[in-house]
Amino acid sequence: MINLTIDGKTIDVQEGTTVLEAAEAAGVFIPTLCHHPQLTPYGGCRLCMVEVEGAKTLQPSCTLPVTDGMVINTNTQKVLDARKFVLTLIFSERNHFCMYCQVSNGDCELQNRAYDEGMTHWDLQPNWQPFEVDASHPFMVLDNNRCILCRRCVRACGELVGNYTLGFEERGADSLLVADYNVPFGESSCISCGTCVQICPTGAIIDRQSAYQGRETDVDHHIGVCVECSVGCQRDVLTRDDRLIRIEGEWDAPLNHGLLCDQGRFIPLEEDRSRLLTPLVRKDGSLKAATWDEALQVAADGLAKETNLAALASTRLPAEELVLFKSLFAEGLKAELVTSLEEGSATASLAKLADKLGKPFEASLDLLKDTDAVLSLELDLVAEHQVAGFFVKRQLLDGTKLIVADNKKNLLAEKATTKLPLPAGEETAFLADLLTAIDSGSVDVDLAKAAESLKNAEKPCIVYGSAFASNADEKALAILLELAEKLGAALIGVKGNANSAAAAQLGLEAPFKKNGYKAAFVLLSDEKPSQKLVKSLEDIPFVVALAAYGSQITGNADVVLPVTMWAEQSGTYLNLDGRLQKAVKAVDAPEGVLTAYETLLQLSEKLSFKPDLDWKEKLMERVPTVEIQQA
Amino acid sequence: MSKPKVASDWLCGCAGCHMSLLDIDERILQVVELVDLRSTPITDLKEPDEDGVTVGILEGGINNTYNEEVAKKMRERCKILVALGDCAVFGGVPAMRNFFGAEAALQRAYVDAESNDSEAKIPTSVELAQMTHVRAVHEVVPVDVFIPGCPPDADVIFYALVELANGRIPEIKNDKLHWH
Numbered sequence: 001m002i003n004l005t006i007d008g009k010t011i012d013v014q015e016g017t018t019v020l021e022a023a024e025a026a027g028v029f030i031p032t033l034c035h036h037p038q039l040t041p042y043g044g045c046r047l048c049m050v051e052v053e054g055a056k057t058l059q060p061s062c063t064l065p066v067t068d069g070m071v072i073n074t075n076t077q078k079v080l081d082a083r084k085f086v087l088t089l090i091f092s093e094r095n096h097f098c099m100y101c102q103v104s105n106g107d108c109e110l111q112n113r114a115y116d117e118g119m120t121h122w123d124l125q126p127n128w129q130p131f132e133v134d135a136s137h138p139f140m141v142l143d144n145n146r147c148i149l150c151r152r153c154v155r156a157c158g159e160l161v162g163n164y165t166l167g168f169e170e171r172g173a174d175s176l177l178v179a180d181y182n183v184p185f186g187e188s189s190c191i192s193c194g195t196c197v198q199i200c201p202t203g204a205i206i207d208r209q210s211a212y213q214g215r216e217t218d219v220d221h222h223i224g225v226c227v228e229c230s231v232g233c234q235r236d237v238l239t240r241d242d243r244l245i246r247i248e249g250e251w252d253a254p255l256n257h258g259l260l261c262d263q264g265r266f267i268p269l270e271e272d273r274s275r276l277l278t279p280l281v282r283k284d285g286s287l288k289a290a291t292w293d294e295a296l297q298v299a300a301d302g303l304a305k306e307t308n309l310a311a312l313a314s315t316r317l318p319a320e321e322l323v324l325f326k327s328l329f330a331e332g333l334k335a336e337l338v339t340s341l342e343e344g345s346a347t348a349s350l351a352k353l354a355d356k357l358g359k360p361f362e363a364s365l366d367l368l369k370d371t372d373a374v375l376s377l378e379l380d381l382v383a384e385h386q387v388a389g390f391f392v393k394r395q396l397l398d399g400t401k402l403i404v405a406d407n408k409k410n411l412l413a414e415k416a417t418t419k420l421p422l423p424a425g426e427e428t429a430f431l432a433d434l435l436t437a438i439d440s441g442s443v444d445v446d447l448a449k450a451a452e453s454l455k456n457a458e459k460p461c462i463v464y465g466s467a468f469a470s471n472a473d474e475k476a477l478a479i480l481l482e483l484a485e486k487l488g489a490a491l492i493g494v495k496g497n498a499n500s501a502a503a504a505q506l507g508l509e510a511p512f513k514k515n516g517y518k519a520a521f522v523l524l525s526d527e528k529p530s531q532k533l534v535k536s537l538e539d540i541p542f543v544v545a546l547a548a549y550g551s552q553i554t555g556n557a558d559v560v561l562p563v564t565m566w567a568e569q570s571g572t573y574l575n576l577d578g579r580l581q582k583a584v585k586a587v588d589a590p591e592g593v594l595t596a597y598e599t600l601l602q603l604s605e606k607l608s609f610k611p612d613l614d615w616k617e618k619l620m621e622r623v624p625t626v627e628i629q630q631a
Numbered sequence: 632m633s634k635p636k637v638a639s640d641w642l643c644g645c646a647g648c649h650m651s652l653l654d655i656d657e658r659i660l661q662v663v664e665l666v667d668l669r670s671t672p673i674t675d676l677k678e679p680d681e682d683g684v685t686v687g688i689l690e691g692g693i694n695n696t697y698n699e700e701v702a703k704k705m706r707e708r709c710k711i712l713v714a715l716g717d718c719a720v721f722g723g724v725p726a727m728r729n730f731f732g733a734e735a736a737l738q739r740a741y742v743d744a745e746s747n748d749s750e751a752k753i754p755t756s757v758e759l760a761q762m763t764h765v766r767a768v769h770e771v772v773p774v775d776v777f778i779p780g781c782p783p784d785a786d787v788i789f790y791a792l793v794e795l796a797n798g799r800i801p802e803i804k805n806d807k808l809h810w811h
Contacts (some may be wrong), residue, residue, distance in 0.1 A: 095745045099717045099724060099781040118804040120777035121720045125770055132728040146732075245671040 003630065004070040004602050018050055019061035019072055020618035029115045030074050031083065031089075033201055034150035035062040038257055039159055045090070045150055047113065049082045058082055065225035067134035080117070082479075084087045089116050091237060092124035093129070093173060095145035106216035109201035110148060114430045133162070134179075136186030139266045140197050140205055142177065147204035149175050154197035160259055161394025165190045177204065192262035198248050199258075210238070210246035218247055224584030225573050227498040227566050228314055230346075231365070231387050232575025233260055237567060237586040244567055244587060245270055255365065255579065261386035268566065273549035275307035276562035277590055280554075287560065292602070299521075299559040300606035301545045306519035306542065309335040312449045312512060312533075313523035315342045315497035317596060318571020318583060323528070324600045325523055326506050333607035336517070337510055341527060344509025346496035347625070351504045353477050354625045361481060362626035363461075365577040367571045368392060373401040373457030375450070375489070378422060379415070379465030383413035384577075385494045388463070401453035404429065418450045427468065427476040435483050460489040466496050492627060495576045496591040497527075498583075501626075502574040512536055521594055522546070522553060546596055563596045564589045571597075574619065578626040635685035635796055639671040639715075640705060642698040643725045643765060644691025647782040648716035649673060654785035662789070665796035679708040686711045686795045692718040692725055693771050697760035706772040711795065714768045715788070717781040717810060723766075724781075726765040766792040777809045778803055 001012040004022060011026040018041060034044040043063035049060045053071035058079065061072070073079065090096065090110065098104040098111055105111075131144035149168075154177070157166040165188050169176045177190030179527040197205045220239040234253030238245045247265045251258040260612050278293030280287040290298075303309060303622065311329035313322060322340075329335040344351075354360060368374070369391045381389030389412060396402060396415060405422035413419050422430045436442065437451035454460050462484060464472075472480070484491050495501055503509065512533075520540045522533075524547040534552045537543055545557040548565040568589040573581050589595070594602075604611045612618070641649060649672060655662070662668070666776040670682055679687060687709030693702055706712055707735040728736040741753045768774050778791055778801075787807045794801035 095730070096720055097717075097723070097726065100727065105809065113811060114810075115805075115808055118808065120779055120803050120808065121714075121769065123766070123769075125766075126722070126726075128729040128764075488673075529708075 001240070002066045002068050002070075004066050006066070006071065006072045006611065007074055010198065013066055015066075017066050017300075019059070019064045019066055019070070022033055022066050022402060023050075023061060023074060028074055030061050031116060032062060032223060033109060033113060033148060034152060036152050036156075036199055038251060039152065042151065042155065044549065045148065046086050049079060049086070051076050051079050052495045057566065084117055087117060087119060088122040088124050090148050091122045092126050093194060094127070094129070094147065094430050096148075096202070098120070102206055102211050103144065103215070107122065108203060110296065112295060120573045129173070130345055131176065136184035137190065137192075137208075138186060138432045139192050139194065139208055139262070141208060141211070142179070142185045143204055143206065146202045147177050148202055148322050150201060152201065153205055156195045156199045158394070160394060161195055162396065163189065163191055163193070163390075166196060191382075192249050192266055192351055192388070193260060193390070194262070194265040195249070195259055210307075213243075214238075214240040219304035221251055221263055222584045222586035224570075225498070225575070225581035226260065227573060227583050228261075228263040228268070229385050229497040230498055230500045230576040231256070232498070232573060232577075232579050232581055233264055233387050234581070235264055237584070239586050242587050248566065250299045255575075256387050259387050259390055261390075263386065265606045271549075271565075273551070276547055276550055276554065276560060276593075278562060280557075280560040281521070282558040287555075287557075292561075292592075295559050295561060296599075296602055296606050299561070300603055302542045302558065303333060303519055303521060303544060304607055307334065307336070308516065309333060309521070310337040310512060310515075310517040310540070311335045311521040311523075312337075312339055313503075313508065314341045314416050314525040314527040315500045316527050317499060317523065317525050318569065319499060319502040319582060319619055320571050320613075320615045321523075321596045321600065322502055322506055322508065322613050323618045324597060324613060325603075326508060326618075327611040327613075328600055328604050328607075328609060329521065332604060332607060332611065336520075337512060337515070338508065339510040339512055340503040340508040340602040341524070341533065342466075342496045342503065343511045344502055344504065345470045346495075346500050347469060348509035349469050349472055349474075349477060350493050350625045351507075351509065351622065353474075353481075358623055360578075360624050361421060361491060362493055362577070362628045364626075365391075365492060367490040368458065368461050368463065371395065371400060371457070371459045371461045371490075373403070373453045373460040375403045375454060375460065375462045376412060377427075377464040378406050378408070378424070378467040378471065379463055379494060380406070380408075380410045381463070389493060399573055401457065403450040403453060418446055418453065420446055422451055422501040424467065424471050427472040428479065431476055431479040431483060435479060435486070438483070438486065454487050454489070457487070460487050461492055463487050463492045463494060465494050469493060469495075493576065495615045500575050501576060501578070501624070502619060503574075505574065505622050507622065514539070518542065520544070522557075523598060524548075524553060525563060526552070533550075546599055547591075561599050562593045563599055564593055567594070569595045569597075572615070574628065576626070578624060578628040579631060580628060634665065634667045635798070636669050636680065637666045637686045637688065637711065637792070637795070638669045638679035638684045638705070639688035639690070640679075640701055640810070641672050642689060642691030642693035642701060642768075644716060644718040644723065645682075646672070646690070648719075651716075651780075651782035651785050652788050655789040656785070658789050662675070662796070663794050663805070665793065673782040679705055683708050683710070685709065686713060688713045688715050689719050690715045692722040692765045692767055693763070694725055694765040695760035695762045697770055699763070702768055702772050702794050711775045711800070713776040713778060713791070713795070714770075714771065714774045715778050716783055717779055719768045720779040721776050721810075722765045722767050729765055733764075755806070776801060776803075781811055
């Protein structure tokens with residue numbers, strides 16, 4: 001331990017701690033701008049200067065490691081003067097006129113720091129150099145006039161996301177934040193994860209969706225799990241007067257530590273489907289508005305009289321609703337098929353393996369953040385489960401080997417150190433060949449190289465997605481286990497939608513095939529139905545659809561019940577590595593729209609069925625593929 | 632002891648800061664009790680007393696030769712000069728034109744604007760002041776008290792006036808400090 005004194009307070013900290021971190025631990029506030037807890041200390045803005053006894057000059061606390069016996073002062077006149085001077089230099093460099101900035105009054109760290117220092121004005125004359133504003137990006141505006149050159153965005157883009165889109169051109173006062181080699185932001189390699197807009201301390205990168213819609217002082221926060229895929233990122237949904245304003249990643253979340261992808265941050269606010277606001281019942285061939293009671297009665301009567309019934313539910317639904325759904329249809333109506341819209345494609349084979357083993361065999365996603373070799377099987381983490389992809393991409397420059405085995409179009413493969421062919425259906429042969437190559441080498445150069453990388457790795461990870469899970473047979477999975485054991489590798493299955501894993505725990509995994517079903521119950525929620533689903537339902541004479549938005553499914557259905565979308569409901573989600581997390585309601589549902597939970601309860605009542613509501617117990621009944629961590 | 636004299640004027644601004652001053656409502660009676668309100672844009676007297684005032688208040692930035700004259704006269708005739716509002720403190724919204732230049736601003740306003748007809752032209756007259764870069768007041772004359780805000784809150788203005796009337800320099804900080 002290192003002992004030091006900060007503003008008269010003595011504190012013991014670990015070696016390698018910075019003065020800034022030590023000050024924070026001692027409860028001493030040091031203002032910063034370029035520093036961000038999720039980024040490597042940079043020492044760019046010089047706002048965090050402190051006086052170190054015995055040192056000739058002021059030192060930046062963010063990059064200064066502690067030494068034993070150090071005496072630090074953070075609020076001497078010299079330090080306060082330096083802070084004001086640093087802020088004055090920043091303010092006078094570009095267009096930092098708050099009265100016409102969208103982040104002014106609460107959302108701007110530069111302005112907040114100036115207020116803290118009691119700055120009523122700055123003494124230097126401004127440098128009236130205009131820079132072009134780049135508004136070519138669909139979600140963000142890049143305004144160099146507001147930039148303080150802290151490079152947080154550049155560092156976040158590289159260090160956290162591994163995308164390396166943002167960078168700087170020119171030097172000094174001409175320094176220009178650019179995308180790629182100065183191409184329009186909207187035409188660049190940007191993947192719209194929005195980490196840069198969230199980390200920007202000023203208005204240099206602006207979120208188009210929420211610009212001028214409300215500032216920190218106007219908004220409410222709703223922190224919960226993202227429901228766009230099974231990674232389970234924590235996010236903050238910002239609302240104002242019951243309107244969705246913006247979505248931000250939770251910096252304090254242990255899994256995603258602030259990161260989100262475009263699917264979690266921007267796309268949910270781009271919803272343009274038509275909302276269903278009233279129950280509909282088919283009369284004389286066309287759908288007519290009906291009361292809830294009437295629609296539920298028609299649904300209940302239609303479903304009760306058919307034993308040849310298929311019931312399907314979206315894996316975007318909370319566990320509470322999936323359990324209720326299963327109880328009503330499996331036990332109450334004894335439906336022939338009770339499954340999820342994923343039909344177990346991402347989970348069934350793996351869940352069966354866990355059943356067989358009698359114990360979990362998959363590992364924590366955290367292991368993917370610190371690995372030296374990744375084998376990706378039929379999975380494109382650039383296209384899906386993107387935040388897990390960020391964990392991999394950002395390590396590649398540090399020498400982490402990435403082996404991508406896939407025969408489909410795979411954007412992750414562009415970044416791979418080794419690419420291997422893996423035709424769908426050949427999983428057993430592929431894994432057997434790899435195992436042989438690890439044991440005794442291979443004449444295939446790439447396979448030998450991949451085997452070598454994996455063998456030499458200390459912390460290898462094997463990741464696979466839904467394609468692998470549906471293609472791999474029992475034999476392939478047995479070899480996968482053998483491979484993992486031999487290499488000491490962590491197995492990480494990314495699964496499908498947000499509650500894919502919960503659906504697997506409930507055994508909602510049977511395939512939905514044409515089977516002469518006479519009636520179907522489809523709990524779509526806010527999921528966009530696939531064409532395959534539309535086709536499969538076409539021939540079924542009586543279809544009840546629960547949906548938030550109009551689609552071909554609701555257009556063809558006989559009863560349509562309008563239910564809530566993601567932002568209007570709370571519930572529990574089981575992510576890909578066993579974390580039980582809450583999604584939190586952010587806005588009220590429109591008048592006359594119920595949650596699927598309420599709808600299923602009312603339907604149960606019409607059918608005189610008492611459903612089993614103990615969702616937690618139901619979720620724990622089956623051996624999971626990865627240990628479930630109780631929240 | 633006679634009451635301190637206060638004069639004010641507006642330069643390149645929108646008059647909003649003086650409107651915010653009027654937003655102190657009935658408290659203006661307390662101000663008049665404390666000070667001798669002399670020339671202001673909203674009273675009859677238009678120039679500060681030749682023999683000087685205690686406090687001079689300027690709203691707006693300085694965007695032409697006439698503003699320069701007014702600012703210099705106010706500075707000469709007052710003991711304490713107050714820059715009131717973002718335009719006086721920073722240049723404010725009018726200073727946006729500094730990024731394009733006065734010529735481009737005139738061209739846009741008098742010729743290119745959609746509401747202008749085909750004969751529209753930039754007015755020229757020897758009687759018109761010459762346009763300059765838009766500057767904060769302190770870039771032209773020394774300023775003693777800065778009250779930023781667009782506009783500053785009436786409460787902040789009232790606080791500052793009472794402090795000045797009592798011979799104290801107001802401290803604009805914490806909840807009294809905002810720049811927007």
